[in-house]
Amino acid sequence: MFDRKRKTALVTGASSGMGKEIARRLIRDGYQVYVAARQIEKMDDLAALGARALRMDISKDADIEAAVANILAEVDGVDVLVNNAGFGLYGPVEEIGIDEARYQFEVNVFGPARLTQLLLPSMRRRKAGTIVNITSMGGKIYTLLGAWYHATKHALEGWSDSLRLELAPFGIKVVVVEPGLIETGFGDVVADGLLKRSGSGAYAKVTQAVAKTTRASYGHGRGSDPSVIAEVVSAAISSARPRTRYAAGKYAKMMIGVRKWFGDRMFDRLILSQMR
Numbered sequence: 086m087f088d089r090k091r092k093t094a095l096v097t098g099a100s101s102g103m104g105k106e107i108a109r110r111l112i113r114d115g116y117q118v119y120v121a122a123r124q125i126e127k128m129d130d131l132a133a134l135g136a137r138a139l140r141m142d143i144s145k146d147a148d149i150e151a152a153v154a155n156i157l158a159e160v161d162g163v164d165v166l167v168n169n170a171g172f173g174l175y176g177p178v179e180e181i182g183i184d185e186a187r188y189q190f191e192v193n194v195f196g197p198a199r200l201t202q203l204l205l206p207s208m209r210r211r212k213a214g215t216i217v218n219i220t221s222m223g224g225k226i227y228t229l230l231g232a233w234y235h236a237t238k239h240a241l242e243g244w245s246d247s248l249r250l251e252l253a254p255f256g257i258k259v260v261v262v263e264p265g266l267i268e269t270g271f272g273d274v275v276a277d278g279l280l281k282r283s284g285s286g287a288y289a290k291v292t293q294a295v296a297k298t299t300r301a302s303y304g305h306g307r308g309s310d311p312s313v314i315a316e317v318v319s320a321a322i323s324s325a326r327p328r329t330r331y332a333a334g335k336y337a338k339m340m341i342g343v344r345k346w347f348g349d350r351m352f353d354r355l356i357l358s359q360m361r
Contacts, residue, residue, distance in 0.1 A: 086159065087117045087137065093163045094322075095119040095156065097143060097200065098170030099136075100127035102269035103219065103311045107167055108136055110315035114323070116165065121152055143170040143196030144188060153203040162207025162214075165322050168197035169219040173234045175275045175295070177288040186233045193237035198244065205257070212256040215322045218245045219314070222265045222337040226344045229356055230279065230288075230295050242330075249329060260321045261330035264314050265337025272303025294360040309334040 087093060094111045098104035099120035105128075108120045112134050120128050121141040128138040141152045156163060174181065174189040201216060208214030223231065224238035242261060249259035276296040283292040302308070313334050321327040332338045344352045 089160050092116050092165070093119070093156075093160050094165035094167065095121065095163045095204070096167040096169060097121045097141070097197070099131060099138075100124050102271075103264065103267060103314045104167075104169040105131065106311040106315040107169060107318050109134065110312070110319050111165070111167075111322075112136060114319055117160075119152075119156055119163070122170070143200070144191040146199060149196065149200050149203065153200065156204075157207065162211070163204060164208075164211075164213065165215050165217065166201065166204055167217045167219065167318060168200065170196065171219070171237075173231070173271060173275050175230045175234060175279050175299075176282045177230060177292070178232045180283050180286070180288065181233060189233045190237055190240070193234075194240050194244065197241070201248070205252075208252075208257050209255045214256075215258045215260065215327070216248070216252075217260045217262060217318055217321060219262050219264065220245070222263050222332060222334075222340050224261075224263055225332075225341045226352070227356070228295075229291065229360060230283075246329070258327060259329075260327050262314060262317055262321070263330060263332040263337055263341070264309075265332070265334035265340065266302060266308035267311055267314060267334050268306070268308045269303065269311060272299050272301075276300040291360065298359055307335070 094116040096104055096108045099108045100122035108118050108131050111118050118136045119139055120131050120136045121139045122128060123142045125138050125140040132138045139152045139155060141148045171193045174185060218241055220241045221238045223235050224242040227235045245259055245261045252259060276299045279292050279296045317331045317333045321331060332341055
């Protein structure tokens with residue numbers, strides 16, 4: 086049983102990549118950690134380190150409610166919530182079904198929002214807590230064929246900013262972490278989905294170019310290790326006054342800076358130049 090007197094964290098999307106590394110780091114930091122994902126067996130290594138694994142599909146309200154009920158019954162809430170679960174839906178807007186687009190929002194926005202809603206009352210009672218929302222540098226920039234993915238990340242950024250203001254009177258902090266290019270399976274998942282959906286037809290040429298570039302950018306030592314993001318999360322939640330957002334990992338600060346300082350037209354040219 087977890088101890089109600091110890092600091093407790095919940096990390097979603099902990100079956101791989103950044104979520105797994107964040108959970109490992111928080112365990113090392115002394116937190117008792119709940120980890121959540123659809124495939125609970127992929128968190129056996131975290132369970133061996135002392136984490137409590139919960140099966141949860143972030144797009145299903147019943148799963149979210151069951152997981153939170155488990156936590157509230159055992160420790161009456163968490164001190165840290167890391168909303169990390171998410172995925173990237175890429176493809177031409179014309180060819181992506183609205184149901185697929187809705188699912189992208191369910192996973193990347195509405196699921197984390199519902200989880201946050203259910204855990205907030207216990208944080209308010211304690212007058213303390215930290216919510217860390219893992220967005221992406223994609224929450225501040227855009228890429229070719231990434232309309233729905235970027236829409237969710239931009240939404241999560243704005244949602245987090247408003248949430249930070251409304252929770253400040255209760256002593257609850259809200260932090261945004263914007264990863265750049267991280268060595269995960271993101272590239273292959275995006276590329277495979279692109280080619281399956283739009284590898285032929287009106288958008289075939291651009292789809293194949295984006296898939297090739299995306300696949301080449303991930304998993305070949307070109308990005309940062311997921312531990313970089315875990316370190317940022319650890320530093321943020323240990324700070325008495327964390328920054329509102331942290332851009333971290335390869336290209337994150339650079340790409341956000343280019344968009345901010347050089348404007349949309351220059352950024353358009355930069356993105357399109359990568360597709361030749």
